[in-house]
Amino acid sequence: MVRSNFNGRTPCRECPLRTLPVFVNKNAGQLEFVETFKSGEITVREGEAIYLEGVDSPNLYTILDGWAIRHRTLSNGQRQILNFLLPGDFLGLQGSVSRAMEHGVEALTNVRLCVFPYEKLFSLYVAHPSLGYDLTWLASREEFVVDGNLVTAGRRNSIERIAYLLLHFYERLEELNALRQGGRMDLPITQQHFADALGLSLVHVNKTMRKLRQTGMVSFEGRFVTVHDVKRLTALARADAPQLRRRPLI
Amino acid sequence: MVRSNFNGRTPCRECPLRTLPVFVNKNAGQLEFVETFKSGEITVREGEAIYLEGVDSPNLYTILDGWAIRHRTLSNGQRQILNFLLPGDFLGLQGSVSRAMEHGVEALTNVRLCVFPYEKLFSLYVAHPSLGYDLTWLASREEFVVDGNLVTAGRRNSIERIAYLLLHFYERLEELNALRQGGRMDLPITQQHFADALGLSLVHVNKTMRKLRQTGMVSFEGRFVTVHDVKRLTALARADAPQLRRRPLI
DNA sequence: CGAGGCCTTGACGCTACTCAAGGCGCGTGG
DNA sequence: CCACGCGCCTTGAGTAGCGTCAAGGCCTCG
Numbered sequence: 001m002v003r004s005n006f007n008g009r010t011p012c013r014e015c016p017l018r019t020l021p022v023f024v025n026k027n028a029g030q031l032e033f034v035e036t037f038k039s040g041e042i043t044v045r046e047g048e049a050i051y052l053e054g055v056d057s058p059n060l061y062t063i064l065d066g067w068a069i070r071h072r073t074l075s076n077g078q079r080q081i082l083n084f085l086l087p088g089d090f091l092g093l094q095g096s097v098s099r100a101m102e103h104g105v106e107a108l109t110n111v112r113l114c115v116f117p118y119e120k121l122f123s124l125y126v127a128h129p130s131l132g133y134d135l136t137w138l139a140s141r142e143e144f145v146v147d148g149n150l151v152t153a154g155r156r157n158s159i160e161r162i163a164y165l166l167l168h169f170y171e172r173l174e175e176l177n178a179l180r181q182g183g184r185m186d187l188p189i190t191q192q193h194f195a196d197a198l199g200l201s202l203v204h205v206n207k208t209m210r211k212l213r214q215t216g217m218v219s220f221e222g223r224f225v226t227v228h229d230v231k232r233l234t235a236l237a238r239a240d241a242p243q244l245r246r247r248p249l250i
Numbered sequence: 251m252v253r254s255n256f257n258g259r260t261p262c263r264e265c266p267l268r269t270l271p272v273f274v275n276k277n278a279g280q281l282e283f284v285e286t287f288k289s290g291e292i293t294v295r296e297g298e299a300i301y302l303e304g305v306d307s308p309n310l311y312t313i314l315d316g317w318a319i320r321h322r323t324l325s326n327g328q329r330q331i332l333n334f335l336l337p338g339d340f341l342g343l344q345g346s347v348s349r350a351m352e353h354g355v356e357a358l359t360n361v362r363l364c365v366f367p368y369e370k371l372f373s374l375y376v377a378h379p380s381l382g383y384d385l386t387w388l389a390s391r392e393e394f395v396v397d398g399n400l401v402t403a404g405r406r407n408s409i410e411r412i413a414y415l416l417l418h419f420y421e422r423l424e425e426l427n428a429l430r431q432g433g434r435m436d437l438p439i440t441q442q443h444f445a446d447a448l449g450l451s452l453v454h455v456n457k458t459m460r461k462l463r464q465t466g467m468v469s470f471e472g473r474f475v476t477v478h479d480v481k482r483l484t485a486l487a488r489a490d491a492p493q494l495r496r497r498p499l500i
Numbered sequence: 501c502g503a504g505g506c507c508t509t510g511a512c513g514c515t516a517c518t519c520a521a522g523g524c525g526c527g528t529g530g
Numbered sequence: 531c532c533a534c535g536c537g538c539c540t541t542g543a544g545t546a547g548c549g550t551c552a553a554g555g556c557c558t559c560g
Contacts, residue, residue: 072401075488080401093390102394125383129375132382139389140343144352146396151322151330153403154449158516190538199404204516206540238325408548440506451549456508458548 009041015114016064020088020176022134030128037124040115044068044107046188050091053104058118060092066111067188071196072103081197083145084108084189086172090138092118108188153199156237158208161198163237166218170227183227259291265364266314270338270426272384280378287374290365294318294357296438300341303354308368310342316361317438321446322353331447333395334358334439336422340388342368359438403449406487408458411448413487416468420477433477 010016012031017023026034041064044050050068051057068085082103085091091105095118125132145168152164169187173179180186191209195202212218217229217236227233260266262281267273276284291314294300301307303323318335332353335341341355345368375382395418402414419437423429430436445455462468467479467486477483 072397074401074405078405080404082397082400093386094394096387097391097394103397122379122383125375125379129372129379129382132379132386133372133375136343136382136386136389137346139386139393141347143389143393143396144344144347146393146400147322147332147353150332150396150400150403151324153400154330155324155328192538201517202539203518203541207516210540442506452507453509453550454548460508 009038010064010114011035012038017062017088022088022138030131033124033128034131037116037120038114039117042113042115044111044113046107046109048107050105050107050111050113051101051103053102054100056100057092057095060090060095060116060118060121062114062116063087063089063091064112064114067108068105068111069108069193069197070103070105079196080199081193083142083149084169084172084197087176089142090135093135093139096121108193149197158198158200158204159212160237161200162194162205162208162212163217163233165194165197166225166227167230167233167237169225170230170233183230185225185227187223187225189223259288260314260364261285262288267312267338272338272388280381283374283378284381287366287370288364289367292363292365294361294363296357296359298357300355300357300361300363301351301353303352304350306350307342307345310340310345310366310368310371311363312366313337313339313341314362314364317358318355318361319358319443319447320353320355329446330449331443333392333399334419334422334447337426339392340385343385343389346371358443399447408448408450408454409462410487411450412444412455412458412462413467413483415444415447416475416477417480417483417487419475420480420483433480435475435477437473437475439473 012018012034015023018026039059050061053073063085065087068091070082070085070091071079072082073079085105091113092101094103095101124135148164148168152161156164169185170179170183173185178186191205192202194200194209195205198205200208209220213220215232215236217227217233219226219228262268262284265273268276289309300311300318313335315337318341320332320335320341321329322332323329335355341363342351344353345351374385398414398418402411406414416435419435420429420433423435428436441455441459442452444450444459445452448455450458459470463470465482465486467477467483469476469478
């Protein structure tokens with residue numbers, strides 16, 4: 001299903017994720033347990049599936065490096081991106097709901113993953129309750145993100161939606177220390193991905209991005225996006241849709 | 251914050267929720283623990299808040315009886331309903347993400363709740379790992395529902411959205427054994443709630459419901475909705491938006 | 501009997517979609 | 531080395547789905 005390569009194992013104590021807020025405060029015993037829980041590492045290549053929609057999977061994953069999307073596809077090929085997955089995100093908990101995945105996960109870049117066998121999941125709760133608690137926390141945090149995307153799709157207009165998503169990337173990259181000088185971001189996504197995430201058409205995303213560029217808040221050069229004015233972008237992203245509709249930005 | 255009444259405690263072994271799939275297979279030890287975990291029961295009256303947006307709460311809840319909505323409000327009063335909460339749903343896990351609730355929860359009917367103090371949450375993971383596992387499961391299941399709502403808001407047209415939500419209610423009530431003869435449902439919600447859940451305007455919901463009624467799949471009488479043709483309704487709810495746009499139903 | 505909540509309908513306009521065409525950059529192969 | 535295809539971005543024209551505004555009806559409750 002997934003063409004992938006087994007690489008060398010990174011010991012958890014050297015894991016690049018250990019600097020993230022979620023993963024601090026782990027003691028030696030916990031790290032040791034996670035070592036035994038972990039069954040390996042794999043790399044999934046850009047464009048390939050980590051989970052296929054509707055297919056059962058025996059593994060859970062943590063993203064060590066790279067970007068992915070979680071999405072659902074309608075029968076005509078239209079799809080909705082549910083959220084973007086970045087290093088530190090945990091994948092596969094929804095497998096416990098219906099066993100078969102109701103969403104697909106696809107790599108946007110080459111993605112390096114830490115693999116955990118599903119069958120050992122319960123032993124984690126038994127051996128280290130605090131890790132079980134962390135998993136609940138991760139599930140809630142992801143739901144929190146999806147909540148935000150739902151508000152955006154349901155109640156914001158196109159320019160607000162794009163501002164919202166850019167701001168989301170901005171905040172996440174900041175958290176990962178992956179934001180470059182001057183608010184420059186390297187986003188491995190196309191305008192089609194914006195459309196699929198925001199419930200817009202590709203054409204309308206393109207036209208709206210032009211408008212947004214003309215406000216001076218952001219600039220686009222290929223896959224690089226620079227946020228020049230976080231404050232105004234935030235105001236726009238959270239703004240009340242009706243007000244904006246009445247007073248166009250241009 | 252919440253005007254409410256403390257009632258008599260139902261022992262967990264007599265809890266009305268015990269027949270639900272989530273709550274079967276609990277042994278005596280687990281039930282006994284949940285008894286000690288539980289700090290009481292409250293009833294929140296129709297229209298009142300169980301959680302206020304942005305406000306910290308020391309409690310987690312399980313819904314014993316009644317309907318509620320989880321929602322976020324924009325500063326102008328526009329709101330997005332994230333999902334509907336019915337008996338057996340668990341509330342408050344997102345408190346672990348930011349402590350203050352990023353969403354509000356409001357009672358649609360009088361709601362009877364089982365109360366758990368937040369501070370004891372971790373002890374549940376320690377004492378009964380399988381209950382901790384269940385909480386992760388409940389969080390994932392709720393996310394699964396929100397995922398569906400996001401797909402609906404992002405990629406379905408108005409008639410599909412309404413069909414989708416009706417079908418969702420149909421399935422949930424079926425699961426709760428609350429579906430009446432002939433597919434009749436008692437929905438304690440207004441057309442404004444449909445609008446807020448689906449990202450539509452009140453007026454458009456009204457007009458679309460008329461169209462849907464005219465197909466004969468469903469009928470509306472006040473707060474009672476009867477589903478006459480589940481198959482066609484399902485086909486409509488899951489259908490590809492573009493096709494439908496091309497061939498109107500009427 | 502009046503007020504307020506909810507539903508209903510019509511008129512009108514705008515946001516966002518569809519269709520269509522073309523440009524640019526890049527990789528590939530003749 | 532250039533032609534070609536392909537992926538992605540861009541722009542214009544026309545349209546329709548949905549939103550807004552406005553007005554009115556029905557029912558319940560005080």
